[in-house]
Amino acid sequence: MSLRLSLFALAMGATALPALAEEVNIYSHRQPELIQPLLDAFTAETGITVNVAFVDKGMVERLVAEGDRSPADLVLTVDIARLIEVVNAGVTQPVDSAVLTADIPAEFRDPANHWFGLTTRARVIYASKDRVKPGEITSYEDLADPKWKGRLCTRSFTNDYNVALTAAVLAHHDAAYTKTWLEGLKGNLARKPDGGDRDQVKAIWAGECDIALGNTYYLGQMLADPEQSEWANSVRIDFPVFEGGGTHMNISGVALTKAAPDHDAAVKLMEWLSSDEAQKIYAETNYEFPVKPGVERSELVKSWGEFTPDTLTLSDVAAKRPDALKLIEEVDFDN
Ligand code: FE
Numbered sequence: 001m002s003l004r005l006s007l008f009a010l011a012m013g014a015t016a017l018p019a020l021a022e023e024v025n026i027y028s029h030r031q032p033e034l035i036q037p038l039l040d041a042f043t044a045e046t047g048i049t050v051n052v053a054f055v056d057k058g059m060v061e062r063l064v065a066e067g068d069r070s071p072a073d074l075v076l077t078v079d080i081a082r083l084i085e086v087v088n089a090g091v092t093q094p095v096d097s098a099v100l101t102a103d104i105p106a107e108f109r110d111p112a113n114h115w116f117g118l119t120t121r122a123r124v125i126y127a128s129k130d131r132v133k134p135g136e137i138t139s140y141e142d143l144a145d146p147k148w149k150g151r152l153c154t155r156s157f158t159n160d161y162n163v164a165l166t167a168a169v170l171a172h173h174d175a176a177y178t179k180t181w182l183e184g185l186k187g188n189l190a191r192k193p194d195g196g197d198r199d200q201v202k203a204i205w206a207g208e209c210d211i212a213l214g215n216t217y218y219l220g221q222m223l224a225d226p227e228q229s230e231w232a233n234s235v236r237i238d239f240p241v242f243e244g245g246g247t248h249m250n251i252s253g254v255a256l257t258k259a260a261p262d263h264d265a266a267v268k269l270m271e272w273l274s275s276d277e278a279q280k281i282y283a284e285t286n287y288e289f290p291v292k293p294g295v296e297r298s299e300l301v302k303s304w305g306e307f308t309p310d311t312l313t314l315s316d317v318a319a320k321r322p323d324a325l326k327l328i329e330e331v332d333f334d335n
Contacts, residue, residue: 022265029077063091070259073266083115103274117251119288144184152188153209157333167320205231220287239307246308
């Protein structure tokens, strides 16, 4: 039983401590509906209750402010930069787990064991099936070609996914090239950046643009949604590569907070999330790529085809992030 629950029991005047169930509290950047099927399966198996607070903005500030009194045990988030940001704020603790180190390849976890990747995803091009021929766009560099003038849609470039992509451009080239690339993309936009990745697919369906940037799993989610499947069916996934590299990848992941009132139950959940069972749910329900070797992608995800992941490591990309964001602001991409 956790100290928090014991104190709670004492405060309630209990003379004997009741057998309270274990409980894990999560602060999540991920949309609750994406992770609920996983958490339900975990609770069914272990009897451990899991509560999720969806924290869209200010996750780090909140954890810092709460300090040792934080009710959060785990942080679930997307993007390597956000994981590193939480760790650098000093609000996490390392997890020494033979299960996690066996399940998760070294390149997808922190060498100091503060963060662990749970899924990977590729940032790809959604192309209109009608208006873009297969093979017409094969690289990220190509997105800046004036032949796409008025044909490109994207969400905000200050969004984490696009900052990471720009950081990868910067790591493959240099600042001058990246600035020109950003200006090229901005010049090709059919409309001001707006909405999420799915909104760009809707815009292609509506004929507003012909190509867009998006993460792979959104296409699966859209196909499963009766309202959005028609949009999804109007596009194809093209896996672009960097000149001399591969397709840009990112991760979703988890970290244990420093406060972690229910440390042991939280570690149990972390270990469960890397299990075959959980990795299969990520693959089948969320259309993400399992991080655990040997767990298969869903049939749908396989149907999108094979691709070569980029040669840059996650830390290469994270290191370029601040400079990438500066360039995005310099070209005033979103306006
Ligand atoms: Fe996402």
